[in-house]
Structure formats: structure tokens, C-alpha cells
Amino acid sequence: MGLLNSFNQWKESRYQNHVSNMKEQGKCPDCEGRGYTVYPYNEFAYFNSFECPGCQGSGHYADWEEMQ
Numbered sequence: 001m002g003l004l005n006s007f008n009q010w011k012e013s014r015y016q017n018h019v020s021n022m023k024e025q026g027k028c029p030d031c032e033g034r035g036y037t038v039y040p041y042n043e044f045a046y047f048n049s050f051e052c053p054g055c056q057g058s059g060h061y062a063d064w065e066e067m068q
């Protein structure tokens with residue numbers, strides 16, 4: 001279980017680093033400031049884009065922080 005715990009710690013520290021970088025830039029960590037997220041419909045069709053659920057489509061870190 002030590003390997004699994006170290007992997008989870010690495011993953012969490014990487015996520016926290018990403019969030020702190022996005023905070024410095026003032027961007028939403030979920031959509032990286034775009035205001036929308038893109039989900040593949042399937043590998044042969046077009047991509048669907050939806051309003052970011054983290055920031056409600058604004059792309060700002062302050063709005064993302066409010067939703068958390």
C-alpha cells in the first residue's frame with residue numbers, strides 16, 4: 001500500500017500546484033480560463049463544449065473559489 005499512498009500524495013501535490021498556478025494567473029483551474037470544457041462525443045464525431053461547471057463559464061479564479 002505504500003506505493004499507492006505515494007502515488008496519491010504525488011497526484012494531490014500536483015493538483016495543488018496546478019491550483020496555485022491558476023490562482024496566480026486569476027484563471028479557473030478546471031477550464032484554465034477558457035470558460036468552457038470540451039468533452040469528446042466519440043472518437044469519430046465532433047467535440048461538444050459545455051459551460052465550465054467550476055466557474056459557471058466566467059473563467060475567473062474568484063468565481064471558481066466561490067463554487068468550491
